[in-house]
Amino acid sequence: MSFIQKAVVLLSGGLDSTTTLAIAKTEGFEIYALSFRYGQRHQVELDNASYVAKAIGVAQHIVVDIDLRLFGGSALTSDIEVPKNRSSIEMGKGIPVTYVPARNTIFLSFALAWAEVLEADNIYIGVNALDYSGYPDCRPEFIDAYEKMANLATKSAVEGAHKIKIHTPLIHLTKAKIIQRGLELDVDYSITCSCYDPAPNGAPCGNCDSCQLRAKGFAEAGVVDPLDLKFRLS
Numbered sequence: 220m221s222f223i224q225k226a227v228v229l230l231s232g233g234l235d236s237t238t239t240l241a242i243a244k245t246e247g248f249e250i251y252a253l254s255f256r257y258g259q260r261h262q263v264e265l266d267n268a269s270y271v272a273k274a275i276g277v278a279q280h281i282v283v284d285i286d287l288r289l290f291g292g293s294a295l296t297s298d299i300e301v302p303k304n305r306s307s308i309e310m311g312k313g314i315p316v317t318y319v320p321a322r323n324t325i326f327l328s329f330a331l332a333w334a335e336v337l338e339a340d341n342i343y344i345g346v347n348a349l350d351y352s353g354y355p356d357c358r359p360e361f362i363d364a365y366e367k368m369a370n371l372a373t374k375s376a377v378e379g380a381h382k383i384k385i386h387t388p389l390i391h392l393t394k395a396k397i398i399q400r401g402l403e404l405d406v407d408y409s410i411t412c413s414c415y416d417p418a419p420n421g422a423p424c425g426n427c428d429s430c431q432l433r434a435k436g437f438a439e440a441g442v443v444d445p446l447d448l449k450f451r452l453s
Contacts, residue, residue, distance in 0.1 A: 225249045225339035226386075227330045230280070232267030234433060235345035235389055237411045238401040240275055242388045243343045245404055250277040251337060253330055257322070258288030258296045263412050263421045270410040283329055293319040294415070301416040303426040310428050314353045317415055317428065323356035327365055327385070334383060335373050343386045349393050362387050394436025402442065409445035422450045 226248035228240045244250055254268040265282060272280040291297035294316045302315060323346065330342045346357040355361065366385045375381040389397050401408065413433040414423035423430050423446065437444040 223247070223249045224341065225251060225278075225334075225337050226341040226343055227251045227253055227334045227337065227339055228277075228343040229326055229330055229345070230254050230268045230271060231345075232264040232269075232271055232411060233345075233413045233429075234394075234401070234408060234411050234436075235347055235397060236268075237271045237275075237345075237406055237408070238397050238404075239343050239345035239386075239388060240271065240277070241401060241404040241406050243341075243386070244275055244277075248341060250275075251333065251339065252277045252280040253326075253333060254280070254282045255326060255329075256282055256284045257319075257325075258286045260295055260301075260415070261417055261419075263414075263417045263419075266421070267410055267412040274407060274410060281333070285325070287319060287322070287325075290320065293317060295319050301424075301427050303416075303424065305428060305431070307431075310431070311353070314355065315428060318354050321356070323354075323361070324365070327369075331369050331373065331383065335375050335381070338375070338381060340381050341384050341386060343388070345389050346387050347389045347392065347394075347397070349391065357390075359387070359390055362390070393439070394432055395439035398436050398440045398442060402440075407445070409449045411446065420450075 226243050228243050228250055230236045230240055230252040252272045254265055287296045294301045296319055299316050334342055348358055362385055369383040370376040413429045415427040415429050416424045
C-alpha cells in the first residue's frame, strides 16, 4: 500500500502562492492549504484563495483569523496609503511600507503547528528573492534559519519522528518563469489576486508594486494576463 505524504501550503490567493500550491500537488503531496484573515485591506485575496483551493484540489483549506491591525506598521494593515506608480528603481530601494512586520514568520509558525498535528514533514511557501518588493522574510537566509528553528522547536522533530522541510520552489525564479511554470501546470491565473489595493469587485488597481511586478512578469512571459481579460470583458 502506497503512503501519501502530506504538505501544508501557505495560500494567499495570489499568483505566487497559487503556483506553489500547484507545484506541491504535482509533486504528489496531499495538500492542506492555509490562509489568513489577518486584518489586510481587503477580502478579495481570501475569496481567490478559496477558488484556487477548489480548482486545484486540496484535502482541507483553513482560514485562520488573527488581527495584525492591532500592531499596524504596514500599508496593508493600517491606514497608511499604498504606494502607486513607483518606478522599478524606486521599488528596488529599501523595504516598502507594504511590508507587514514579521508576517511570514507568523504564518510559518501556524503552518508548523498544523504540520505537526497532521504529521506532515513538508511546508510550502511561495516566497521569491528575485522579482519581489524587498521584503526581508522572502530571502533564502530567512527560510534556512526558520527551518533550523522548526526542527528545534517541535516535539516530532526533537523525538526524530518527523523532520520539517520548508519548500520554496519559486525563490530563485523571475516572475516570468513563475508564470511559465504555472501555465505548464494549467494554473488558472484569472482566479488569483496580486493587487495590494483592489476594487471591491476584485479588479486590480494596476498601479501598486505588486500589480506592476505581475504585469512585468506576464509581459516578459509573452502571455496576456487572464485577470486583465476578465475585468476588461466584465
